[in-house]
Amino acid sequence: MLMLREFDDRRLSPYTGWTRDHWAALADHLLLSARRYASASHARISFPGPPGGYGADVDALEGFARTFLAAGFRVAGEHGRDPLGLMEWYAQGLATGTDPRSPERWVRLDEHGQAKVEAASLALVLHLTRPWLWDRLDPIVQEQIVDYLAPAVGGDYPPINWIWFQIVVEQFLASVGGPFERKDIEDGLAFTDGFARENGWYADGAERAYDHYAGWALQFYPVMWSEMAAGDPAADSRRPLYLDRLERYLHDAVHLVGADGSPLVQGRSLTYRFAAATQFWTGARAGTATPAPGLLRRAASGIARHFTEHGAPDEDGVLTLGWHGAWRPIAQSYSGPGSPYWAAKGFFGLSLPADHPVWTAVEEPLPVESGDYHRVVRAPGWLVSGTRSDGVVRVINHGTDHSHPGTHLTDSPLYARLGYSTATSPVLAGEHAADPLDQSVVLLDEHGRPSHRTGFETLLLDRLPSGTMIGASRWQAHWVTPEGDDRGDHGYGRPGTVHLGPWMELISAVRGPWELRLIRVPATELERGPLRIGGWPLPAAEPVRTGTAAVSNGTMCSQVIGLDLGGVVSAGDSAPLGPWTLVPWRATTGPARPDTWYDVAVFLGAQEPGRPPVLSWDGPALARVTWPDGTADLLDPSAALRVP
Known part of the structure; x- marks a missing residue:
């Protein structure tokens, strides 16, 4: 030893x-x-x-x-x-x-x-x-x-x-x-x-x-x-x-x-x-x-x-x-x-x-030990949030998928998830590695299979005067029946037979341990299934069975707030940080309505979430987000979704 x-x-x-x-x-x-x-x-x-x-x-x-x-x-x-x-x-x-x-x-x-x-x-x-x-x-x-x-x-x-x-x-x-x-x-x-x-x-x-x-x-x-x-x-x-x-x-x-x-x-x-x-x-x-x-x-x-x-x-x-x-x-x-x-x-x-x-x-403290920060890292398309209270660094991903805009591959859990952190691991094994659940925004097809987002377009990466970060991307939802099997691959998205669905638009506003997601499915003749949002995958020693989209492992808490339905999936031997991975999720009861903004709040932190961010609309065009610390931000979704 x-x-x-x-x-x-x-x-x-x-x-x-x-x-x-x-x-x-x-x-x-x-x-x-x-x-x-x-x-x-x-x-x-x-x-x-x-x-x-x-x-x-x-x-x-x-x-x-x-x-x-x-x-x-x-x-x-x-x-x-x-x-x-x-x-x-x-x-x-x-x-x-x-x-x-x-x-x-x-x-x-x-x-x-x-x-x-x-x-x-x-x-x-x-x-x-x-x-x-x-x-x-x-x-x-x-x-x-x-x-x-x-x-x-x-x-x-x-x-x-x-x-x-x-x-x-x-x-x-x-x-x-x-x-x-x-x-x-x-x-x-x-x-x-x-x-x-x-x-x-x-x-x-x-x-x-x-x-x-x-x-x-x-x-x-x-x-x-x-x-x-x-x-x-x-x-x-x-x-x-x-x-x-x-x-x-x-x-x-x-x-x-x-x-x-x-x-x-x-x-x-x-x-x-x-x-x-x-x-x-x-x-x-x-x-x-x-x-x-x-x-x-x-x-x-x-x-x-x-x-x-x-x-x-x-x-x-x-x-x-x-x-x-x-x-x-x-x-x-x-x-x-x-x-x-x-x-x-x-x-x-x-x-x-x-x-x-x-x-x-003499050693100097890491940034996350010195204070909270919000950092836009433009090359990989990451919104980085560090919180001193728990020492966790979170990344909200609007720029990395190990592919190119316009491709229709499966989502690699190592690259194409919406979030990564220093306290969690994406689900890397089992059924939810190939079918996105954690840190995802998906439509479900008639068989309950989730869509993929690889090939998305990055639309916005910015930091507001308040320090809040905002990012946006859009993609055509697609379902892939992969070619061959995924044993021992290189960790990238995989090609296969593709079924295309409607376009999806996502705006993330990030402040501290919270991310507010605004999701819209524009009107289309293509069939729309239910919308499902996956939260942070939390390592745990045991599985849980709960009807609410919130979970704690005794050290960290993960929660998703919003939409009609919710729960937690317990995935065994699916990630390297613990024997179980707990993933909270929320979903609509029926197909996503066209041209409708859905909003959910996603949390990862050491403290109980407490009061979540609140979204209200100033007329049809402007969204106001009031954060737990009292900060208020105005968001213009139309401007965020303009193609650069």
């Missing part, structure tokens, strides 16, 4: 107690535990559990390459001091894994695409530890490594964050006299420029794909590449732009961490857990002017502490497939027993020496 409390320093770290010693002890624990699952040559690390979707050979390579990240960061930050013999241990694995004659050789980049991902980790660590590893390798082993990485040159990479894997590998090859194509690097850099969005954000490709990859990949690799290529005019000219984007992005990122250290439970690859800390260490290493070092460490350490205090790693020192403890349904098609070790990217802070300001500065 790993004991970290003995390192607590509440003077230096008044919020988490964590110091560099905690991070080092955690890294060492994971690395030494991993050795129990290594092959005799150390080339393969095969963690327990059934093989992933790509097979045992890929799993073993991931086990090596991803733990190698933690080892490299650990030694680089100590300027080569290596009492655990990490470099010698991994050098043996490198020699065997890249030996084409060895029965323990690694799957090559031209044999399986996943090797292209792992190759980037190998190249990155070889760069960071060059004086203590690469420079000491036998020339034959150096040649083997170059030959192993060489298929990256001219290789075919998916047009997402993977482009950076090719850039990083070829940059390393160039630095050691290996083969590379400058055109590959230049074309890749130009292509990734197309990922850039407002206020420093990146999308993961051409789609509205916003998730944790925005930080642990798309902010991380540009900064590291510009460091690897320092002195090259192309790198030196690009670095200020990358740093500016990173700094602007980090101001949003620190607002997306809960007071308990939980990141948003949103997007794919959640099993990488404290890899979400990578972005904050990247800011520290890059020397961004803001946020301050003490705030960056507070965010990063809070994330790591959150997971270590909730069962990750487990009692055997293993990072299992899961979020807190093991929960296999969180896996995607590419997830295997070695996959969770991309969490090692979260140890990037250890590449910074103990006297770096990020380690010596």
